[in-house]
Amino acid sequence: xxxxxxxxKRANVSVATVSYVLNNTRFVSPEKKKRVEEAIKELNYxxxxxxxxxxxxxxxxxxxxxxxxxxxxxxxxxxxxxxxAYQSGYTLNIVNTNDQDDRxxxxxxxxxxxxxxxxxxxxxxxxxxxxxxxxxxDKYPIVLxxxxxxxxxxxxxxxxxxQAAIDATNHLINLGHKKIAFMTGVTKSSINNLRxxxxxxxxxxxxxxxxxxxxxxxxxxxxxxxxxxxxxxKNSNNRPTAIxxxxxxxxxxxLDAAGDLGIMVPEELAVVGFDDxxxxxxxxxxxxxxxxxxxxxxxxxMELLIDKITNNDTNNHHNILLPAELxxxxxxxxxxxx
Amino acid sequence: xxxxxxxxKRANVSVATVSYVLNNTRFVSPEKKKRVEEAIKELNYxxxxxxxxxxxxxxxxxxxxxxxxxxxxxxxxxxxxxxxAYQSGYTLNIVNTNDQDDRxxxxxxxxxxxxxxxxxxxxxxxxxxxxxxxxxxDKYPIVLxxxxxxxxxxxxxxxxxxQAAIDATNHLINLGHKKIAFMTGVTKSSINNLRxxxxxxxxxxxxxxxxxxxxxxxxxxxxxxxxxxxxxxKNSNNRPTAIxxxxxxxxxxxLDAAGDLGIMVPEELAVVGFDDxxxxxxxxxxxxxxxxxxxxxxxxxMELLIDKITNNDTNNHHNILLPAELxxxxxxxxxxxx
DNA sequence: TTGAAAGCGCTAACAA
DNA sequence: TTGTTAGCGCTTTCAA
Numbered sequence: 001x002x003x004x005x006x007x008x009k010r011a012n013v014s015v016a017t018v019s020y021v022l023n024n025t026r027f028v029s030p031e032k033k034k035r036v037e038e039a040i041k042e043l044n045y046x047x048x049x050x051x052x053x054x055x056x057x058x059x060x061x062x063x064x065x066x067x068x069x070x071x072x073x074x075x076x077x078x079x080x081x082x083x084x085a086y087q088s089g090y091t092l093n094i095v096n097t098n099d100q101d102d103r104x105x106x107x108x109x110x111x112x113x114x115x116x117x118x119x120x121x122x123x124x125x126x127x128x129x130x131x132x133x134x135x136x137x138d139k140y141p142i143v144l145x146x147x148x149x150x151x152x153x154x155x156x157x158x159x160x161x162x163q164a165a166i167d168a169t170n171h172l173i174n175l176g177h178k179k180i181a182f183m184t185g186v187t188k189s190s191i192n193n194l195r196x197x198x199x200x201x202x203x204x205x206x207x208x209x210x211x212x213x214x215x216x217x218x219x220x221x222x223x224x225x226x227x228x229x230x231x232x233x234k235n236s237n238n239r240p241t242a243i244x245x246x247x248x249x250x251x252x253x254x255l256d257a258a259g260d261l262g263i264m265v266p267e268e269l270a271v272v273g274f275d276d277x278x279x280x281x282x283x284x285x286x287x288x289x290x291x292x293x294x295x296x297x298x299x300x301x302m303e304l305l306i307d308k309i310t311n312n313d314t315n316n317h318h319n320i321l322l323p324a325e326l327x328x329x330x331x332x333x334x335x336x337x338x
Numbered sequence: 339x340x341x342x343x344x345x346x347k348r349a350n351v352s353v354a355t356v357s358y359v360l361n362n363t364r365f366v367s368p369e370k371k372k373r374v375e376e377a378i379k380e381l382n383y384x385x386x387x388x389x390x391x392x393x394x395x396x397x398x399x400x401x402x403x404x405x406x407x408x409x410x411x412x413x414x415x416x417x418x419x420x421x422x423a424y425q426s427g428y429t430l431n432i433v434n435t436n437d438q439d440d441r442x443x444x445x446x447x448x449x450x451x452x453x454x455x456x457x458x459x460x461x462x463x464x465x466x467x468x469x470x471x472x473x474x475x476d477k478y479p480i481v482l483x484x485x486x487x488x489x490x491x492x493x494x495x496x497x498x499x500x501q502a503a504i505d506a507t508n509h510l511i512n513l514g515h516k517k518i519a520f521m522t523g524v525t526k527s528s529i530n531n532l533r534x535x536x537x538x539x540x541x542x543x544x545x546x547x548x549x550x551x552x553x554x555x556x557x558x559x560x561x562x563x564x565x566x567x568x569x570x571x572k573n574s575n576n577r578p579t580a581i582x583x584x585x586x587x588x589x590x591x592x593l594d595a596a597g598d599l600g601i602m603v604p605e606e607l608a609v610v611g612f613d614d615x616x617x618x619x620x621x622x623x624x625x626x627x628x629x630x631x632x633x634x635x636x637x638x639x640m641e642l643l644i645d646k647i648t649n650n651d652t653n654n655h656h657n658i659l660l661p662a663e664l665x666x667x668x669x670x671x672x673x674x675x676x
Numbered sequence: 677t678t679g680a681a682a683g684c685g686c687t688a689a690c691a692a
Numbered sequence: 693t694t695g696t697t698a699g700c701g702c703t704t705t706c707a708a
Binding site: 001017048053068069070072076078082083085091092094098103106109112134139252255256278279282285 | 472593594
């Protein structure tokens with residue numbers, strides 16, 4: 001591995017000159033420049049980014065922290081982030097915490113360690129509050145994507161989850177449903193709670209009762225929602241006629257459980273999800289859902305973050321709210337059910 | 339941001355001592371140790387990993403390079419990689435090249451830049467050969483996962499794709515199919531070509547003809563395969579009775595196209611995919627496919643890589659071949675078709 | 677137009 | 693048991 005010194009020696013110039021041609025940061029005479037470039041080629045030289053980073057105090061890398069890369073929700077955000085990061089000369093590192101706290105902490109600590117210039121965080125839970133608060137206090141560039149942490153003044157970009165849940169619920173209510181179950185996700189997630197709030201509000205506004213065991217957690221996962229659905233529907237006397245699941249992945253579990261139980265969707269059971277994953281649009285699924293604008297969330301988050309970094313503007317915070325849209329497909333039908 | 343100097347000053351010890359307690363690399367008297375630890379806490383000190391990296395010449399990070407994180411195939415590999423990396427004290431950075439060459443080059447260059455200690459590469463194409471060759475020649479730790487680059491002696495871990503394609507084809511042949519189409523992926527991918535090879539071999543061994551336009555590229559994507567299927571099936575006189583798609587994502591496109599065309603699966607058309615994605619196992623899909631052991635690929639790749647790094651063993655190369663398994667579900671039926 | 681050299685924050689060899 | 697200091701590879705100030 002050759003260093004800038006080797007290049008300088010071979011090109012018969014100073015290391016400073018090499019640095020100048022490398023970074024195009026000062027005029028260098030054509031002859032010297034040419035010698036340097038040749039030496040670089042001959043030695044297959046690539047500047048050490050670590051040394052450079054130490055000196056200039058930035059890395060030109062941004063981390064996107066996700067809790068589960070296996071959930072198709074996140075890759076879409078990641079893709080968008082990478083796109084805009086690249087355009088601005090940044091590299092995106094996706095880090096998967098696998099829902100584990102120590103991983104999460106390690107990931108955000110990259111900021112203090114000097115390894116990354118900023119972080120887009122899609123995975124804060126409530127008990128990370130003070131950790132995040134300290135980072136913000138110390139002016140590290142962070143934006144929360146699809147997450148909220150109330151009480152902390154920081155940058156966020158989220159969809160309008162309350163309204164989304166209201167829309168989903170009203171859709172069902174307008175179809176005549178009165179017995180609606182709501183399958184939630186991880187209780188400590190802000191987004192989760194906002195959706196519950198929206199659901200409860202819509203129900204209340206329509207003077208509809210909400211049963212306690214019809215508001216339970218499928219953890220936004222397929223299998224858990226599948227199991228929970230079987231539980232929920234086993235008593236044929238008092239069944240919900242509709243289930244809203246907090247995620248499409250979970251809604252898929254609902255659909256499959258209903259299928260295995262011989263319950264027809266949408267005739268006997270309406271189901272709606274959240275997210276609008278690719279799978280949900282497939283011919284054999286056709287799930288009615290709320291589209292969370294993932295690509296836009298990723299994009300806006302990255303734009304916001306890079307803006308903060310570039311302008312060194314860590315004092316003003318922006319809170320961007322994106323609309324979510326109800327996508328009506330086939331899992332709710334259009335019939336009025338008693 | 340405080341540095342090791344600040345800690346030394348505040349704890350009234352030398353920077354060396356601070357470093358020793360930080361890294362637990364030499365005995366330090368309890369009193370001093372305590373003072374150092376207090377200072378660290380008080381100043382909220384976190385060592386600068388960049389400076390450390392420059393000094394010790396490693397980063398304890400490994401990159402996983404993928405072409406499209408949005409393809410559910412890769413997140414599974416990523417998850418496995420992260421798991422084993424973490425256990426060995428490494429951090430995993432997933433980098434998404436979005437199928438673009440400049441991104442790919444940037445990603446592997448991290449090795450020369452000193453930003454990462456090793457790379458697991460799931461996205462080499464044929465024209466990256468010399469780039470990879472140089473890296474290998476210079477002893478950088480790299481393993482190819484789910485990719486091959488023949489002619490270069492390097493570490494690889496892949497499933498047995500030829501056999502997998504043979505198994506898939508024979509399954510169809512045994513069911514009585516004679517008119518089998520094979521929908522391929524990106525032509526320059528080694529895995530793709532191995533699968534074609536397996537298909538061709540099985541057909542030849544069974545004395546079955548292969549039509550040229552029945553061997554076309556759906557690019558391993560949903561939409562492309564959907565479109566291609568419509569094309570393929572529009573002439574009802576001379577249709578294949580079975581389609582093998584090089585990926586489950588593509589096979590889903592085949593399934594949906596058939597559905598939209600009113601062609602019944604499996605009665606009128608059998609379809610088999612490759613990968614065994616989660617979606618494929620869903621109740622409404624039930625795709626017959628070849629399971630590529632993604633988790634195991636990720637795991638073995640990372641173990642191999644870390645082993646190389648740890649033992650500085652960049653001379654010996656291992657080529658791991660994992661079995662792939664035919665998963666029979668419902669898209670081929672069990673009837674013999676003419 | 678160019679070069680010498682300081683210094684980024686850390687580790688570790690050497691000295692005490 | 694602890695401290696001093698060189699040096700990792702680079703950028704950039706200052707001087708020429």
